Amino acid sequence: MSSAEVLGAVLEGICGHVTPIRVIKGGQEFEVGGPEAWGRAARVRVNRALRSVGAVAPHVKLEPDTQVHAWGSSLDLAIAVAAASCRGLVLGDIRRTAFVGELSMDGKILPTPGTLSMAVAVADAGCERLYVATGVAAGVAGVGVEAALESRLTVIPVSSFGDLLEAINGAPTVLAHPAESPTVPAFAPSFLGDPVALRAVEVAAVGGHGILLIGPHGVGKTVLGRILRDLLPPPFPDEALEITMIHSACGLLLDRPGLVAHRPFRAPHHTCSTAALVGGGTPLRPGEVTLAHNGVLLLDEVTEFTSASLEAVAAALADGEVVHSRHDRRVVFPSSAQLVATATACPCGRLGSVDLGKTCMCSRDSIARHQARIDRLREFLPITAHVRASTHSNTEYSISAGRDRVASARAIRAERIGSDGWYVSTADPDWVGDERAHRIARTIADLEGSATVTERHHAEAISILNGPHR
Ligand SMILES: [Zn+2]
Numbered sequence: 001m002s003s004a005e006v007l008g009a010v011l012e013g014i015c016g017h018v019t020p021i022r023v024i025k026g027g028q029e030f031e032v033g034g035p036e037a038w039g040r041a042a043r044v045r046v047n048r049a050l051r052s053v054g055a056v057a058p059h060v061k062l063e064p065d066t067q068v069h070a071w072g073s074s075l076d077l078a079i080a081v082a083a084a085s086c087r088g089l090v091l092g093d094i095r096r097t098a099f100v101g102e103l104s105m106d107g108k109i110l111p112t113p114g115t116l117s118m119a120v121a122v123a124d125a126g127c128e129r130l131y132v133a134t135g136v137a138a139g140v141a142g143v144g145v146e147a148a149l150e151s152r153l154t155v156i157p158v159s160s161f162g163d164l165l166e167a168i169n170g171a172p173t174v175l176a177h178p179a180e181s182p183t184v185p186a187f188a189p190s191f192l193g194d195p196v197a198l199r200a201v202e203v204a205a206v207g208g209h210g211i212l213l214i215g216p217h218g219v220g221k222t223v224l225g226r227i228l229r230d231l232l233p234p235p236f237p238d239e240a241l242e243i244t245m246i247h248s249a250c251g252l253l254l255d256r257p258g259l260v261a262h263r264p265f266r267a268p269h270h271t272c273s274t275a276a277l278v279g280g281g282t283p284l285r286p287g288e289v290t291l292a293h294n295g296v297l298l299l300d301e302v303t304e305f306t307s308a309s310l311e312a313v314a315a316a317l318a319d320g321e322v323v324h325s326r327h328d329r330r331v332v333f334p335s336s337a338q339l340v341a342t343a344t345a346c347p348c349g350r351l352g353s354v355d356l357g358k359t360c361m362c363s364r365d366s367i368a369r370h371q372a373r374i375d376r377l378r379e380f381l382p383i384t385a386h387v388r389a390s391t392h393s394n395t396e397y398s399i400s401a402g403r404d405r406v407a408s409a410r411a412i413r414a415e416r417i418g419s420d421g422w423y424v425s426t427a428d429p430d431w432v433g434d435e436r437a438h439r440i441a442r443t444i445a446d447l448e449g450s451a452t453v454t455e456r457h458h459a460e461a462i463s464i465l466n467g468p469h470r
Contacts, residue, residue, distance in 0.1 A: 002024060002025045002086070003022065003023065003024040003025070003086070004022070004023055004082045004083075004085035004086050004090075005020055005021065005022045005023075005082070006020075006021050006078045006079075006081045006082040006085065006094060006099060007019070007020055007021070007078060007097065007098040007099065007122070007125075007127065008020075008021050008074065008075040008077065008078025008079070008098065008099055008100065009074060009075075009078075009098055009100050009118035009121055009122055010071065010072045010074055010075060010118070011072060011074065011112070011113060011114030011117055011118060011249055012284070012326075012329075012331060013249070013284055013286065013324070013331040013332070013333060014114065014117055014245055014246050014249040014286055014290070014333060015117055015121070015331075016114060016117035016118030016119070016120060016121030016122070017118075017121055018098060018118075018121050018122055018124075018125040018127070019075060019078070021075065021078045021079050021082050022082070023079070023082040023083060023085075023086060025086055041073075042073070042075070042076055042079060044105075045073075045076055045102070045103040045104070045105065046076060046079050046080045046083060046103060048103070048105050048106065048107060049076075049080045049103045049107045049161040050080065050083060050084060050087070050161075051107075052106060052107030052160070052161055052162060053084075053089070053107070053161060053162045053165055055084065055087050055089055056087075072112065072283075073102035073103075073112055074100050074101065074102060074112040074114070074115075074118060076101060076102050076103040077099040077100060077101040077102075077103065077109060077131065077161075077164070078098070078099045078100075080103060080161060081094070081099050081164070081168070084165060089165055090165070090168055090169070091168070091169045091170075092168040092169045092170055094168060096126065096127045096128045096129065097127060097128070097129040097130070097131070098122040098125075098127050098129070098130050098131070099130075099131045099164075100112065100115060100118050100119070100122070100130065100131070100132050100133075100147070101131070101132055101133040101158075102133075103161060107160050107161040107162060108159060108160050108161075109132075109133040109134070109158055109159060109160060109161065109164065110133055111132070111133040111146075111254055112133075113248060113249055113250065113251035113254065114245075114248055114249040115132055115133075115146050115147045115248060116146045116147060116149055116150065116241075116244055116245050116248045117245045117248065117249055118147075119132075119146075119147035119148075119149070119150040119153060119155070120150050120245070122150075122153060123150050123152040123153050127153065128153065128154060129153065129154045129155075129156060130147055130150075130153045130154070130155050130156070131156050131157075131158055131164055131167070131168075132147045132155060132156075132157055132158075133157065133158070133159070134157040134158060134159040146244070146248060146253060146258065149241065149244065149258075149259055154175060155175065156173050156175060157174070158173075188227075188230070188399060189398070189399060189400065190396050190397060190398050190399060191220075191223065191227060191396075191397045191399060192395070192396055192397070193220055193223075193224065193387075193395075193397055194219070194220075194387050194388045195395050195397070196385065196386075196388075197213065197215075197224060197385040197386070197387040197388070198224070198227070198397045198402075200383055200384075200385035200464050201224050201227055201228050201231070201385065202231060202402055202405065202406060202447065203383065203440065203443055203444055203447060203464060204228060204338070204340075204383050205228050205231040205232055205402075205406045206406050206409040206410060206413065206443050206446055206447050207413075207439065207440065207442075207443030207446075208338055209338075209382050209383050209439075209440065209443065210317075210338065210339040210340070210341070210380060210381040210382060210383065211228070211339075211340050211341075211381060211382075211383040211384075211385060212302070212341045212342075212343065212374070212377060212378060212381040212383065212384045212385070213225070213340065213341070213342045213343070213385050213387050214342075214343050214344070214345055214374065214384065214385070214386050214387065215342075215344070215345070215352060215386060215387030215388065215389070216344060216345070216349055216350055216351060216352045216353035216358070216389060217344060217349040217350070217353070218353075218389075219387045219388065219389050220387065221300075221342035221387050222267070222298065222300055222342060224340075224385075224387065225265075225267070225296065225298040225300075225340040225342065226265060226298075227397075227399060227402075228296055228338070228340055229263055229264075229265040229295060229296040230399055230403065231399065231402050231403050231406045232263050232295075232296070232338075232406065233403075233406070233407050233410060234261060234262060234263070235261065235262070235263055235294055239294045240259050240260060240261050241259070242293065242294060242334065243260045243263070243264060243293065243294050243295070244258075244259050244260045246286060246290055246291060246293055246333075246334070247260055247264070247291065249286065250285065250286060250291060252291075263294055263295035263296065264291060264292050264293070264294065264295035264296070264337075265292070265295055265296050265298065266288050266291050266292040266295070266296070266297050266298065266337075267297075267298040267299075267300055268288040268297075268299070269300075270299075270300070270301055270302075270304035270305045272288065272309070273309075274306075274308055274309045274312050275287065276288060277289060277309055277312060277313055277316075278290075278312045278313060278316045278322050278335070279322050279324060279333050280324065284324055284326055284331055286322075286333045287316075287322070287333070287335075289313055289316045289317060289322065289333075289335040289337060290322065290333040290334060290335050292335075292337035293334045293335055293336055293337055294336065294337070295337055295338070296337060296338050296339075296340055297313075297317070297337040297338070297339050297340070298340045298341070298342070299313070299339070299340070299341045299342070300341075300342050301342060301343065301344070302341035302342060302343050302377060303343050303344075303370065303373050303374065303377075310377070313339075314380050316335040317335060317336070317337060317339055317380075318380070319335070320334065320335060320336040321333060321334050321335055321336075322335050339380070339381065341377060341381055343374055343377070345367075345370075345371075345374075345386075346360050346362040346366070346367045346370055347362050347366050347367070347370050348360055348361060348362050351367065352386070352388070352389065353389055354389040355389070382436050382439075382440060382465060383440065383464050383465070384464070384465065385464070405447060406447075408449065409443075409446040409447040409448075409449070410446075412446045412449060413443075413446045416446070436465060437458065437461045437462055437465055438453070438458075438461075440461035440464055440465060441453045441457040441458045441460070441461035442457075443461075444457045444460050444461055444464075445457045
């Protein structure tokens, strides 16, 4: 055979693209094209794979007009199959079939990030079969692989290039089933904390409102952020698939493939670059706002983040997506997450502490500047909760009971607005005057199962907006 065409796939951002690999005989040596460094490495890997089945790589090269708009090691398998086909080693039918996987130096097939996104693209392109790496799941949960979450495809896991050729040529294969979901993080059953702050967190969970938690170091502000995530209902199936595709594309599921059936919780450090927060770099990678999509983004010690970073995060959350331009192409990362921020009331973090020996030594001016910064943040964080240090008024808060209340209130809200999907109202500087108070009062009424907003709901909303202990 003097030429061959085999379908591969690559990941761009968090989306997969089907890429036809066309090779023709000719050239001085085996040429795979693409960026020089990538081409060199791919050529070595593909040559080794062919040698592992006793074949010598033919003198083949990619057809000059082959349209590949992104390169990645996930194309290894398709290139190797095309080369093997030119060598007469592929006897079975490989029409409507795609191949996704990286080859190791000894002919093993390795899973690559974003396999699920690529499987979806392969199915969208009308393919019926997909060969992928067996992956580490083989020893844990049979042949469960992430790509099998795409139910339109017959997914065939293979562990080596030799096994792949045998499978194509008719050897019996074991079909993959979807890998089991990674373990859902254990929820703490209860939390001993400030009841006023916990009430504010619950209101935030119902309304999807951004929340700012202010208090001295060590009072559990970060834990409250985690509790907010734990109060949210589990993701709907389409949301879970989206979360899984994002986490897979970022390489977070290589050692534990499967549907991510819990809402993400991301807490980037304040030293994170803006690119790490909203995406960027080469190759283009999603940022923390996208990893938090359909979940919670916690900015701990929010006053320590740079203004540029905070503006980028606020814009991403307000738009629900981040758009990057690459090679005249538009790459979109979803970024609909609920924002939780924590801050101390003064630069040293001791203001409000009840511990002996932890007296705030900050000057009045530095406290005023710090407060001014916090006030600016409240533009897009409508709820403010001042978290008090442990006191006798702290009560045991049952997280499962809180989750039930939030679920009931969200159901009421869904019926009222006619939508039951994920929603956040984190970045809302456009809310003016009474609109903020009214929206939060409406959320409190939902939480209490009340069809109407009463004066009492309104009073609590005003208290939450202004921060009760200021
Ligand atoms: Zn201080």
